[in-house]
Amino acid sequence: MLKFKSLIMTILSLLLPLSNNALADGIAKPWQIGFQQAASPLATAAIETHNFVMFFMFAVLFFVLFLLAYVCFRFRAKNNPNPSTRTHHVLLEIIWILIPTIIIMVIAVPSVKLIYKQEVIPKTEMTLKVTGYQWYWAYEYPDFDSISFDSYMIKEEDLKPGDIRLLDVDNEVVLPIETYIDVHVTSGDVIHSFAMPSFGIKTDAVPGRLNQTWIYIEKPGVYYGQCSELCGAYHAFMPIKIRAVSKEEFKKWILVAQQKFAELESNQQYKIASN
Ligand SMILES: [Cu+2]
Numbered sequence: 001m002l003k004f005k006s007l008i009m010t011i012l013s014l015l016l017p018l019s020n021n022a023l024a025d026g027i028a029k030p031w032q033i034g035f036q037q038a039a040s041p042l043a044t045a046a047i048e049t050h051n052f053v054m055f056f057m058f059a060v061l062f063f064v065l066f067l068l069a070y071v072c073f074r075f076r077a078k079n080n081p082n083p084s085t086r087t088h089h090v091l092l093e094i095i096w097i098l099i100p101t102i103i104i105m106v107i108a109v110p111s112v113k114l115i116y117k118q119e120v121i122p123k124t125e126m127t128l129k130v131t132g133y134q135w136y137w138a139y140e141y142p143d144f145d146s147i148s149f150d151s152y153m154i155k156e157e158d159l160k161p162g163d164i165r166l167l168d169v170d171n172e173v174v175l176p177i178e179t180y181i182d183v184h185v186t187s188g189d190v191i192h193s194f195a196m197p198s199f200g201i202k203t204d205a206v207p208g209r210l211n212q213t214w215i216y217i218e219k220p221g222v223y224y225g226q227c228s229e230l231c232g233a234y235h236a237f238m239p240i241k242i243r244a245v246s247k248e249e250f251k252k253w254i255l256v257a258q259q260k261f262a263e264l265e266s267n268q269q270y271k272i273a274s275n
Contacts, residue, residue, distance in 0.1 A: 026198050026223035027167070036197040039223060039244070040216050042118060043200030049114045053107055060103070118200075121214045124182035128175065132185075132192030132205035132227065135234035139173050144254050149261045153237045167224045172241040174257070176250035177217045185211045193229035196240060202228055217244040 025037050038044040074080070129140040133150075141147040151171045154163055175181060185194045187205035195202035196215070203213045217223075225240035245253065 026221050038200065039198040039218050040200055043198055045114050045117050046200040049110050052110055056103055056107060121182060121212060122180050124180040124214060126179060127182040127184060129184045130194050130205065132187040134189050134232050135238040137238060137240060145258055147257050147261055153239050167239045167241065169239060169241045172243050174243045174245060174250060174253045175217060176247045177220050177244045181215050183213045183215060185213065190231050191229050192227045192231045194240065195228035196223060196225035196242065198223045204229060220244050220246060
């Protein structure tokens with residue numbers, strides 16, 4: 001019954017233009033069909049563009065469906081024993097070229113606007129560097145004494161109550177809300193893709209190349225994403241977990257993280273040295 005209800009809700013929200021699907025918060029829900037709830041201006045813009053284009057898609061779909069049904073019925077052999085032999089009709093040809101052209105132009109305007117919004121990085125306040133590896137993500141905060149750490153998925157046998165299978169990680173990314181964040185994405189081996197549905201970003205992590213995108217998280221919460229470029233055997237096991245907190249909490253986290261990851265690193269170096 002619950003499944004049925006959420007299915008109906010999803011269908012309704014898909015049909016309502018400009019609806020901002022409120023089914024999820026940073027994570028996909030069972031039986032969800034629509035988008036995850038937007039938590040950044042890019043995600044909002046992408047969902048609005050999607051809804052706008054969907055309107056025309058459905059209009060064209062139903063119009064063509066209607067024409068097909070009409071032709072099948074009206075011009076069937078029994079109803080139309082003497083078929084027309086007309087091969088050209090100037091006005092009709094002008095109409096069926098002009099109308100699709102206008103539709104494409106109307107769709108192009110918000111699409112290009114969206115691309116511009118995605119590609120032009122606003123003035124940012126901090127940087128997060130993301131590096132994809134087989135099969136985990138490494139993060140760096142170059143603005144804060146180069147905090148850096150690796151983030152591995154928690155294996156099924158190590159899950160604690162409340163952890164989410166295939167999505168929770170050992171070291172989560174913590175970011176401040178209401179901050180323009182520059183995200184640099186690259187890879188250490190093969191092509192990965194850093195995708196965060198709630199932030200409306202999906203940026204390829206390409207070895208030897210630095211890709212750039214930006215996020216501005218509107219509300220605190222935990223947001224999940226996954227590698228979205230087939231990168232090998234454990235492609236499905238390198239999730240992204242981002243915790244968005246207030247600016248004050250972020251400052252506190254920075255202090256803790258600087259200590260924690262510096263200790264981790266010196267332990268590792270000690271291990272390497274003593275081997
Ligand atoms: Cu990957």
